[in-house]
Amino acid sequence: MAMIELAGKQVEVDEDGFIQDPEIWDKELAEALAPLEEVPTLTEDHWKVVNMIREYYLRTGVAPMIRKLCKDTGFTLKQIYELFPTGPAKGACKIAGLPKPTGCV
Amino acid sequence: MSFKPPGPKVPQREIKYDEVRIYTDEEIHNYTEEELKNFKIKYDIPMLEELEKGPWPSFVADTKQLALHRRKLADDRVLMPKECAEDLLGQLQLSLEHGETHWKHGGIVGVSGYGGGVIGRYSDLPERFPAIAHFHTMRINQPNSKFYKTDYLRAIADLWNFRGSGCMNMHGSTGDIIFLGTTTEQLEPIFQEMAHVLNQDIGGSGSNLRTPSCCIGKARCEFALFDTQEMCYEMTMHYQDELHRPAFPYKFKFKFDGCPNGCVASIARADISFIGTWRDDIRIDQEAVKAYMAGELLPNAGAHRGRDWGKFDIQREVIDRCPTKCMALEDGKLVINNAECNRCMHCINTMPRALRPGTDTGVMLLFGAKAPILDGAQMSVCLIPFMKTEPPYDNVKEIIEKTFDWWMEEGKNRERLGELIQRMGLPKFLEVLGIPPAPHMITEPRSNPYIFWRAEDVPGGLTFDINEYRTKHAR
Numbered sequence: 001m002a003m004i005e006l007a008g009k010q011v012e013v014d015e016d017g018f019i020q021d022p023e024i025w026d027k028e029l030a031e032a033l034a035p036l037e038e039v040p041t042l043t044e045d046h047w048k049v050v051n052m053i054r055e056y057y058l059r060t061g062v063a064p065m066i067r068k069l070c071k072d073t074g075f076t077l078k079q080i081y082e083l084f085p086t087g088p089a090k091g092a093c094k095i096a097g098l099p100k101p102t103g104c105v
Numbered sequence: 106m107s108f109k110p111p112g113p114k115v116p117q118r119e120i121k122y123d124e125v126r127i128y129t130d131e132e133i134h135n136y137t138e139e140e141l142k143n144f145k146i147k148y149d150i151p152m153l154e155e156l157e158k159g160p161w162p163s164f165v166a167d168t169k170q171l172a173l174h175r176r177k178l179a180d181d182r183v184l185m186p187k188e189c190a191e192d193l194l195g196q197l198q199l200s201l202e203h204g205e206t207h208w209k210h211g212g213i214v215g216v217s218g219y220g221g222g223v224i225g226r227y228s229d230l231p232e233r234f235p236a237i238a239h240f241h242t243m244r245i246n247q248p249n250s251k252f253y254k255t256d257y258l259r260a261i262a263d264l265w266n267f268r269g270s271g272c273m274n275m276h277g278s279t280g281d282i283i284f285l286g287t288t289t290e291q292l293e294p295i296f297q298e299m300a301h302v303l304n305q306d307i308g309g310s311g312s313n314l315r316t317p318s319c320c321i322g323k324a325r326c327e328f329a330l331f332d333t334q335e336m337c338y339e340m341t342m343h344y345q346d347e348l349h350r351p352a353f354p355y356k357f358k359f360k361f362d363g364c365p366n367g368c369v370a371s372i373a374r375a376d377i378s379f380i381g382t383w384r385d386d387i388r389i390d391q392e393a394v395k396a397y398m399a400g401e402l403l404p405n406a407g408a409h410r411g412r413d414w415g416k417f418d419i420q421r422e423v424i425d426r427c428p429t430k431c432m433a434l435e436d437g438k439l440v441i442n443n444a445e446c447n448r449c450m451h452c453i454n455t456m457p458r459a460l461r462p463g464t465d466t467g468v469m470l471l472f473g474a475k476a477p478i479l480d481g482a483q484m485s486v487c488l489i490p491f492m493k494t495e496p497p498y499d500n501v502k503e504i505i506e507k508t509f510d511w512w513m514e515e516g517k518n519r520e521r522l523g524e525l526i527q528r529m530g531l532p533k534f535l536e537v538l539g540i541p542p543a544p545h546m547i548t549e550p551r552s553n554p555y556i557f558w559r560a561e562d563v564p565g566g567l568t569f570d571i572n573e574y575r576t577k578h579a580r
Contacts, residue, residue: 015227015239016213016289038217066312066352067513077352087220087350089311090213100213
C-alpha cells in the first residue's frame, strides 16, 4: 500500500486513494482529500453529504445506498454529482474516509 | 406499427480517420509474418499455448501479435507500458498454474461526471507484472446493431493502442465495445477524446442501467416487427442519467428483439425484454407452401444446404415440430389455429417465403431475466403480451418508470428485478404495474393451471382463517 501526505500526515491509502484506516479520519483529512476528487473546497452542502455517509458507515459498517443518501440529505442525484463530480461512491465516500466500497462491475 | 422514418436525433459527426489518426501505416504494420513466427514473449506460457492449438481463433495468438506490435513501436509512441500484452499473458499463465486469479477484487475508478462505465482492475502481483499493475476496463456504448464505418474503427483502435493496451473485445456480452487495460491517469484523457473528438459515449457498469442493445432490426431483417434501433436509441437517450449515474440496487438491462427469434437473447438476459410480436394471423402463401413441399424452394432459405437431408417433409419438419400443435395440412392446404400459436417462429423460419408474421404488429414486454447468481438462471416472464407503441414510446416509459420506482424502493442491495419479483411475488408486481393476472403469465403455459386470487378479487368475498384451517390440516 502507498503512503501519501495529507494534511501534514503520512497516510496509508489503497491504489484508488481510499484511506486504509477509517479511525484516523478527521475534518482536516477530509479537506485534504477533497481536491483529489475535483472538489476544490468543502461547502456546507458537501459536509451534509459527507457527514451523512460517515454517520451511516459508523452505524452500519457499510456505505449507504445512493437512494438512501439522496433521501436523507434531500439532494437529487444530479445535485450529488454537481457536488462530487467523481460520483458518490468514489468521491463522496473517499472524502468521508470510508474504506473502498465493494465495487460491483 | 408501421415503419416510419426516424425522428430527429443528435446529428452524427463524420469521423475522418486521416484527421484523427495517431499512427502511420508503417507503425501499424510494423512486423512481418516471419518475425511473428520467430517471436517469443518474455515468459514461458505452455498452458496458454495449448489454447492456440486446433482450428479456432485464439486470444493467445492475438495477444502475441499485439505484444510484438507494441514491442516494435518506439518508446514514446505509447502511453500505457509497452510490455502490457506480455505481462498479461505471463500473469494469466501463472493464474492457471495457481488455479486462481491474480486480479484484485474490485477497484473504484471513473471519469468526471459519470459513476459508471469504467471498471477498476489491478494486478495483485504488480512488482512481477508492472506493465499491468493498472489494467482498467472501459465500456464503450456500441452503435445500434453494431454498424460501423472503418474510419471510426481505425480511430478508436489508434486511440486505444496509444492510451491503453490496444486490446479490446468486440463486443462484451452486454453489447458494448470493451477496452481492456489502461492506467488510472489515462482514463480522463480517453473519455475526453472519445466524447469531444469521436462523438462517442461510454456505456454502463455498476448498479446502473446497462448499455441498451438491440438486434439488427429493420435495418436488414425481414422479420423485425418493430423498429428496434429507433426504440433502443430513444431509451438510451431518455435514460442517460440512469445509464451513467448508478443509483439502482443492482444492474438493470433493456434489450430489444425485433421478433421472437430473439437475436439479442433479451428473454434470457434483460430485466425488461422488448420482443416484437403480432396479434393477427400468420400470413400464408399456399402456392409457396406447395413449392416448399415440392422441393422447389429450399427450407430455411437454404441455410442447411450442402448436405443431403433427404426430401423436405412438411409434416415431420414443420407441423410435428409445432410446440402447440396448432398446424395441420387439410386437402394439401396448410391451416393454422392462430389462437393457439405461441410465436415460436419455427414454421416461419423454415418456410419464410410461405409464412410471414401478421401485419398488426407491436411489442411484448417480459420482466426479470438474470444470470445464475441466486437461485439459478431465470428467463423473463411475459406480463404484457402485446402493446402498440410509437416514438417517443410514452406508454412504455410509464411501465419502465413504475418498475424502476418499485425496485428502487423495495429492492435489496444487489437484488435483480427478477429476484425481487420472486421474493415479493408476481401478484405484487402486477399490482405495481396495474395489470390484471392472466394465464400467459404462468411460467410454463399449459402445465401449471394455478392463478393466485386475492380475497377482494373473489365474487361474494372470501373468508379464510389459517388457524381454523390448521386444526384440520397439519403443516
